[in-house]
Amino acid sequence: MNMDNKLDDLLIKRVIPDPSSNLANRINAMAEEALIKKRNNVNNLSLSELVLRMFIIPKPAYVTAFCLAFGLTLGLYGVSSDITTQDWFSFLSVQQEEWL
Amino acid sequence: MTDKLQNLDDESLMGHVKQHDHQAFSILVERHSEKFYASSYRIVTNKQEAEDVVQDAFLKLWDRPEMWKAGHSAKFTSWFYKIVMNMSLDRYRKFKNIQALGDKEQYLKTAAEQHNSLQKDDEQVALDQALKVLPEKQLQALNLCFYEEMSRKEAATIMNVSVKALESLLMRAKEGLRNDLYRQGFIEEEKIKKGQII
Numbered sequence: 244m245n246m247d248n249k250l251d252d253l254l255i256k257r258v259i260p261d262p263s264s265n266l267a268n269r270i271n272a273m274a275e276e277a278l279i280k281k282r283n284n285v286n287n288l289s290l291s292e293l294v295l296r297m298f299i300i301p302k303p304a305y306v307t308a309f310c311l312a313f314g315l316t317l318g319l320y321g322v323s324s325d326i327t328t329q330d331w332f333s334f335l336s337v338q339q340e341e342w343l
Numbered sequence: 344m345t346d347k348l349q350n351l352d353d354e355s356l357m358g359h360v361k362q363h364d365h366q367a368f369s370i371l372v373e374r375h376s377e378k379f380y381a382s383s384y385r386i387v388t389n390k391q392e393a394e395d396v397v398q399d400a401f402l403k404l405w406d407r408p409e410m411w412k413a414g415h416s417a418k419f420t421s422w423f424y425k426i427v428m429n430m431s432l433d434r435y436r437k438f439k440n441i442q443a444l445g446d447k448e449q450y451l452k453t454a455a456e457q458h459n460s461l462q463k464d465d466e467q468v469a470l471d472q473a474l475k476v477l478p479e480k481q482l483q484a485l486n487l488c489f490y491e492e493m494s495r496k497e498a499a500t501i502m503n504v505s506v507k508a509l510e511s512l513l514m515r516a517k518e519g520l521r522n523d524l525y526r527q528g529f530i531e532e533e534k535i536k537k538g539q540i541i
């Protein structure tokens with residue numbers, strides 16, 4: 244027999260043992276179990292945990308940056324709307340003698 | 344509902360799996376578990392290990408179905424085959440490490456038990472031994488083209504190599520096997536000398 248054919252023949256005849264008959268069932272059962280476990284985990288959360296979950300910030304860096312920018316804007320423009328700029332500067336440049 | 348799902352192709356079923364549809368997942372498992380078991384067995388050459396690989400791969404898919412991106416991967420089977428192969432190769436490497444540590448007695452005992460239970464003949468046992476010492480890439484190329492009956496192009500894509508490189512791997516794999524089988528006395532010396540190896 245040609246050597247190539249002989250090797251091919253050997254490779255074709257290679258025996259693969261059958262898998263356990265319940266392999267697919269086992270995988271499906273484990274997947275179902277995992278799903279039930281996941282659902283139970285959500286159901287078993289206490290009220291406090293559920294409330295806490297509402298306050299989870301998905302992007303803390305963005306939220307911090309936004310709050311900072313918002314605070315600065317409010318600080319800069321908000322002050323001038325309540326007190327006149329003149330009052331504000333006269334308050335800052337008040338001389339000690341005048342007070343006394 | 345189940346009948347309707349049964350008629351769907353793998354890619355559509357994966358869409359359902361992403362919605363945590365257990366029935367769709369079951370159909371995928373029933374459709375492909377044996378095929379992937381055989382693919383894994385050809386690498387790890389151990390029934391229990393191969394079953395574990397398939398089980399772990401499917402459970403990983405169930406846990407994180409978003410890993411499958413319909414737009415990027417043409418066929419579910421080709422994509423999942425890669426996952427199974429990577430996991431099988433991890434186990435295969437683990438076995439090689441066991442060999443390197445000299446702690447292979449238990450593994451060989453199990454392998455021998457398997458051979459006995461399967462009533463493999465000497466040639467098959469010799470072939471198994473020869474396959475075990477093949478480099479990973481060569482073994483993978485041989486499995487893809489010989490057993491999975493994939494085209495050269497498809498196999499090359501899965502392995503991330505060119506078609507030319509794949510052909511070279513196949514040639515070297517067969518050469519390695521012939522040399523090993525010759526050493527074990529299953530192939531005649533004359534024919535090797537005549538240059539009929541390649």
